[in-house]
Each structure stands twice: as C-alpha cells, then as structure tokens.
Amino acid sequence: MSLRDDFQPKWKLLLKWGWLSFAVFILMAPTFYTVYISFNELGFGAKYYNFTFQWYENVFSDKQLIGALGWTMLLALITLPIVIPFGLLSAKLYKQSSQKVWIVFVLLSPLFVPADILASALLVFFKNLNKFFTLIGEYTGIYSLDTWFDLGIMTAVIGLIVYTLPYVFVVIMITMARYRNEQTEAARDLGASAWRAFLEIEFPQIRAGVFSACAFVVILTFNEYTRTSLLKGGFDTFTSVLISQMLNTGMSEESYAMASIVSLVAVIIVSTILIVTAIKTEELEKKTRIVKEPNK
Amino acid sequence: MVIFFVLPLLLTVVWSVFERTMFWMEPAFTLFSYENFFFSSRLENFLSSMFHSSISVVCAFFIGFPIAIFIRRRVKKVAQHRVMLLFILPFMVSEIIRIFALRPILSRNGVVNSFLMDMNLIDSPFSIFVFTPTGVVIGEIVSFLPFMIFSTFLALEAIPNYIFEVCSDLGVNRRRMFKDIFLPLAAPGLFAGSVFIFVNGIGIALIPTILGGPGSVNAGLIATQAIIALDFPLAMAVSAIMMFTLMGLLYLGHRLFNLTKLLEPIS
Numbered sequence: 001m002s003l004r005d006d007f008q009p010k011w012k013l014l015l016k017w018g019w020l021s022f023a024v025f026i027l028m029a030p031t032f033y034t035v036y037i038s039f040n041e042l043g044f045g046a047k048y049y050n051f052t053f054q055w056y057e058n059v060f061s062d063k064q065l066i067g068a069l070g071w072t073m074l075l076a077l078i079t080l081p082i083v084i085p086f087g088l089l090s091a092k093l094y095k096q097s098s099q100k101v102w103i104v105f106v107l108l109s110p111l112f113v114p115a116d117i118l119a120s121a122l123l124v125f126f127k128n129l130n131k132f133f134t135l136i137g138e139y140t141g142i143y144s145l146d147t148w149f150d151l152g153i154m155t156a157v158i159g160l161i162v163y164t165l166p167y168v169f170v171v172i173m174i175t176m177a178r179y180r181n182e183q184t185e186a187a188r189d190l191g192a193s194a195w196r197a198f199l200e201i202e203f204p205q206i207r208a209g210v211f212s213a214c215a216f217v218v219i220l221t222f223n224e225y226t227r228t229s230l231l232k233g234g235f236d237t238f239t240s241v242l243i244s245q246m247l248n249t250g251m252s253e254e255s256y257a258m259a260s261i262v263s264l265v266a267v268i269i270v271s272t273i274l275i276v277t278a279i280k281t282e283e284l285e286k287k288t289r290i291v292k293e294p295n296k
Numbered sequence: 297m298v299i300f301f302v303l304p305l306l307l308t309v310v311w312s313v314f315e316r317t318m319f320w321m322e323p324a325f326t327l328f329s330y331e332n333f334f335f336s337s338r339l340e341n342f343l344s345s346m347f348h349s350s351i352s353v354v355c356a357f358f359i360g361f362p363i364a365i366f367i368r369r370r371v372k373k374v375a376q377h378r379v380m381l382l383f384i385l386p387f388m389v390s391e392i393i394r395i396f397a398l399r400p401i402l403s404r405n406g407v408v409n410s411f412l413m414d415m416n417l418i419d420s421p422f423s424i425f426v427f428t429p430t431g432v433v434i435g436e437i438v439s440f441l442p443f444m445i446f447s448t449f450l451a452l453e454a455i456p457n458y459i460f461e462v463c464s465d466l467g468v469n470r471r472r473m474f475k476d477i478f479l480p481l482a483a484p485g486l487f488a489g490s491v492f493i494f495v496n497g498i499g500i501a502l503i504p505t506i507l508g509g510p511g512s513v514n515a516g517l518i519a520t521q522a523i524i525a526l527d528f529p530l531a532m533a534v535s536a537i538m539m540f541t542l543m544g545l546l547y548l549g550h551r552l553f554n555l556t557k558l559l560e561p562i563s
Contacts, residue, residue: 016366020379023363023445027386027438030397033407037400044400100556105546106297112492112542113305114499116516117535120523124311124532125304127320162301216388223390226502230523239390246396259393266388274381285374 031263038256055257065258068236075228075237076221078153079160083217084210086161087168091176094169111166115226119159123230126155151233159227164220168213175209208280212273219266238262305539312533321528329533338518342498342537345514348429349497352436353490359437360444361486365478368452369460380449383442395435395506402426402434402507427509435503440496444489451485452478484553491545499538 037043041050059065094103110118126149133145149155179202187197203210225239232240242258249255315324333339367379386394401407402425409421424430455477463473479486497503501516515538522531549555 013370016362016370020363020366023359023441024382024386027383027441028389030394030401030438031386031389033401034393034397045405101550104556106302109542109546110297110301112495112546114496114516114538116501116520117499117538118301118305120519120531121304121308121535122300123523124528125300125307128307128311158300162297165297219388223388223393225390225392226500239392243392251396251400259390259397263389263393266390267385270385270388274378274384278378281374 031267034256034263035260038253038260040253043253044251044256055253056261058254059257059261062254064236065238065241068238068241071235072222072238075153075156075160076218078157079164079221080214080217082157083161083164083168084213086165087172087213088210090165090169091172094173095176095181107169108166110162115163118162119227119230122155122159122162122227123151126151126231151231153232153235156228156232159231160221160224163224163227164217167216167220171213171216172206172209175206175212179205208277212277215269215273219269222262223266305535308532308535308539312529312536314529314532316527316529319526326529329527329529332530333518333533333537338513341513341518342515344429345432345498345504345512346494348432349436349494352433352440352497353493355433355437356441356444356489356493357486360441360489361448361478361482364445364448364452364482364485365474367449368455376449376453380446383445387442391439391500392502392506394438395503398431398435398438398507399426402431426507427512429508429512431507431509432504432512435507436493436497439500439503440493443492444486447485447489447492448482449485451482455481484549484555487549487553488555491542491549495538495542495545498541 038055039051039053040046041052041054042048090103090107094100094107097103129149130146133148134143137143137146183201184197187201188194192200222238225237225243228237229240229243238258239262242255242262245252245255245258311321312329313325313327314321315326315328333342367376371379399406403409404421404423406425408425409418412418413421425434459477460473463477468476498514499516501514501520504512504514504517515534519531519534519538522528522534546555
C-alpha cells in the first residue's frame with residue numbers, strides 16, 4: 001500500500017485541509033483587517049463602510065513619511081550588496097565544511113536571540129568601540145576612527161546584516177541543495193577557473209534563490225523596527241514613523257494605510273516569488289521527465 | 297558575525313558587572329545589577345513571562361504539529377514546499393503591524409467580540425483578549441506559530457517514506473505511529489520551534505507593550521526600560537541572563553536531539 005493510498009474518509013481529509021487553511025487565515029487576519037480598515041472613510045469601529053483612498057493620499061503627501069521611505073530604501077540598498085555575498089559564501093562554506101555545528105550555531109543563532117536583547121548588546125558594543133577608538137586616538141594622535149561607530153547608517157546596517165543573514169543563508173541553502181557539485185568539478189577539469197565555474201555553471205542554477213534572498217532582505221529591512229530604532233541614530237525609517245504614530249496617537253486611519261502599504265508590498269513580492277518559483281520548478285520537472293522517459 | 301554578533305553577546309557578561317555612572321558605566325566588579333534583577337519584582341515579571349511563553353509553546357505545539365504532520369503525510373511531495381510557503385507570507389508582514397492589528401480584532405468592540413455577539417454566543421463582550429496575559433499568549437502564537445510549523449516539517453521531511461509504508465503494512469495504529477514515529481523523529485524540530493517561541497516570548501518587548509497591558513513585563517522590556525533609564529549594566533545583566541538561558545537550552549537540545557539534523561533536507 002503506498003503512502004498516498006492510505007484509506008481515509010474524505011470528510012477527514014477535508015477537515016484537515018480546513019484546519020490548515022484556518023491557521024493560515026488566522027495568521028493573515030490581522031493583515032487583511034488592516035487593509036480592510038485602511039479603505040474605510042469612517043475608520044475603525046464605524047457602523048458603515050464608505051470606500052475611500054483618502055488615507056493613502058494623506059500618507060503619500062506626508063513629507064516626513066516620504067523622507068523615512070527614502071532612508072529605509074537606502075538602508076536596504078546598502079545592506080543588500082553586503083549580506084547577499086556573505087550569505088552565498090556562508091552557504092558554500094557550510095556545504096564544504098566538516099564543522100557544520102559551529103557554522104550553523106553562528107549563522108542561525110541570531111534567529112533565536114530576541115531583537116531587544118541583541119539591539120541592546122550591539123548599542124553598548126558600538127558605544128564602547130567608539131570609546132576604545134577615542135582612547136587609541138589619544139595615544140596615537142589618529143582621531144579618524146573615533147566616530148566610525150557613532151549611531152547612524154553604518155550601525156543600523158550592521159544590525160540589519162546580523163538580522164537578515166540567517167534568512168539569506170537558509171534561502172540560498174534551499175536552492176543550493178539541488179545543485180550537484182560534480183558539475184563544478186567537471187567545469188574545473190575542463191580548465192575553467194573557480195570564479196568562471198561559479199558564474200557560468202553554479203550561479204544560473206541558484207539564481208532564483210539569490211534573487212529571492214534579495215527580495216527577503218528588502219522586505220525584512222522595511223519591516224524591521226527594534227534593532228533599527230536603537231541603532232539608527234538621528235534619521236527616521238518607515239516603521240519607526242509608523243510605530244511612533246501608533247504609540248503616541250493610537251491607530252489612526254493613516255496608520256492603517258501605512259501598515260497596509262508595507263504589508264501589501266511584502267505579500268505581493270513574496271507571492272510573486274512563490275508563483276514564479278513554482279512555475280519554473282514545474283517546467284524543470286517536465287524537462288527532466290522528458291529526458292528520463294522520452295517515450296512517455 | 298563573530299565580531300558583531302557573538303562578541304557583543306559575550307561581552308554583555310563583562311559589562312553586566314560594571315558599575316553604573318550617571319550616563320554610562322565604568323569598569324568594576326559588582327553584582328549589583330544581578331542583585332537588582334533577582335531581588336526585585338523584575339524576577340517575578342521574568343518568571344511570569346516564562347510561564348506565559350510556556351503556554352504559548354504548548355498551544356503552538358497543538359496547533360502547529362498536526363499541520364506539519366498533515367503536510368508531510370497527505371500532501372503530494374511536489375506540493376509540500378508550496379504549502380509550507382503559505383506560512384511564509386504572514387512571516388513577511390512586519391511583526392509589529394501584525395501585533396498592532398490584533399488590537400482592533402481582539403478589543404471589546406473588535407471583530408471577535410462583534411462576531412460572538414452577533415451569533416448570540418455571548419451577552420457582553422469579552423475583555424480578556426487584550427491588555428491581559430491572554431492577549432500576550434495570543435500575540436506570541438500569532439507571531440511565532442509559523443516557526444514551529446517550519447522546524448517540525450523540516451524534521452519530518454528527513455524521515456524516509458518507507459518508514460510510513462512499513463508501519464502502514466504492519467497495521468500500526470495512528471496513536472502508536474504518533475507516539476513511536478512522529479514524536480521522536482520530529483523531536484529536533486519540535487525542540488527548535490519551542491526554544492524559538494519560548495526565548496522570543498520572554499525577550500520581545502513589543503508583545504507585552506502592545507497587548508499585555510500595564511502589568512505585563514518580560515526580559516526584553518526590562519532591558520529596553522533599563523537602557524531608557526541609562527542603567528546600562530542592568531540592561532546587560534538581563535541580556536546575559538537571556539543569553540545563558542538560550543545557550544543552555546540550545547546546548548541541551550543539541551545534546552539530546554542533534555539539531556543539525558534539521559538542515560539535512562536542505563543541505
């Protein structure tokens with residue numbers, strides 16, 4: 001008896017699918033509800049629903065918010081070219097290394113460390129680094145290093161790299177799992193350099209994972225609040241404006257609209273990646289089937 | 297990662313024994329911050345947040361584990377990852393937005409109470425869903441459930457299909473299969489998911505801030521409040537305690553279940 005042929009009443013199977021769909025619905029409900037309220041002219045708790053774009057218009061005419069969007073985008077653009085190569089190298093190192101436990105420990109532990117705890121530790125670390133470099137400056141007369149770790153873009157980017165690297169590592173690892181190293185070995189045997197073998201043989205096959213990781217980094221940067229707010233210094237990011245509005249004045253209709261923009265952009269990007277990946281995987285499987293069984 | 301992740305966390309132990317000054321701290325050896333933590337209401341708050349996180353872990357287990365088993369056993373192999381990816385979507389929406397959005401859903405005049413009253417199931421709205429420990433538990437489950445499902449599914453994915461087929465051929469009943477196959481073989485994933493929920497439950501300040509009400513405090517909130525009050529040694533002591541809790545749990549988990557097995561299906 002095969003695994004999928006196990007006898008099971010249809011209603012039980014439907015019940016299980018229902019439970020799974022219910023869990024996804026419950027997890028997404030806060031997002032859906034935020035979007036729903038953001039289009040209501042009368043806001044939360046009103047008896048009637050009048051559809052409007054007014055709150056979105058207000059959001060997009062808010063100069064502070066547009067400025068914050070720019071800063072957040074800048075953070076994402078600086079973080080991306082640093083964290084993606086790190087993620088790639090880490091995944092390759094993990095595949096080749098015999099000390100997998102330590103690599104996993106260092107790369108995945110940030111997932112387990114709560115944001116507030118890591119942000120507090122990094123904040124004090126940067127302040128101490130500054131003091132250390134100032135001290136060095138006093139002894140050597142070179143003062144150029146003592147402001148390196150002043151809270152600002154650089155410290156916020158470091159916080160984001162530590163936060164996003166585990167996600168990048170896992171996403172790239174998933175796509176790398178399908179890649180067979182024998183292909184690189186064959187290319188090297190034919191005289192290709194390691195760099196060329198990577199660029200022309202391996203990268204095209206893991207490209208989807210790398211691009212997905214890029215999208216994840218941008219989304220995570222836009223969503224991140226705790227680490228960035230403690231490490232960013234003087235400028236505002238999209239979530240810091242949103243949260244300060246929420247905490248100071250409660251959920252205004254503009255807050256719902258802002259939250260909806262961030263959520264919808266994230267959902268659309270991730271859904272697109274999932275759909276494109278699914279289609280490509282199916283095409284690849286079809287091609288493999290044709291090669292394996294040409295007569296069918 | 298060693299410089300900007302491992303080192304700062306390890307140094308929290310050193311900074312936690314420094315002496316507090318007006319705006320910063322100075323090198324010394326004092327256990328005052330730990331005394332300040334262990335002999336005050338902070339310990340009580342910490343223990344109570346541990347209790348609430350444990351409830352969240354148990355709830356996430358009962359909701360998430362059957363889903364992971366269902367996906368592994370009943371969904372076609374090619375579609376399994378796609379179904380799992382459905383749980384990535386909520387993870388990609390900012391946690392803060394999701395937690396904040398729970399307020400209008402769970403509040404006295406929110407969606408849940410309106411629905412229950414419209415169905416004539418209750419006469420007056422419940423007020424236990426927000427600004428209570430129940431609110432914190434709900435917030436933790438909504439925030440962290442996908443991780444329990446991912447990690448458990450990863451562990452189950454490593455089980456070869458023939459094991460299920462042999463059990464099926466030998467007529468093993470569902471209860472025994474759950475007890476002797478799923479539970480022990482999914483243990484690394486269950487453990488990783490549980491540690492993630494437990495540690496983040498006691499460490500993420502925003503959930504009790506937004507959903508827990510005035511008396512709800514966890515380790516993350518204590519650390520954040522200490523930084524706002526410029527009591528850096530106390531913040532570092534809380535971070536060190538959290539780090540030791542996490543390291544202890546991960547070490548224990550690795551000794552018992554070999555957590556690297558979790559990455560086998562994707563490596």
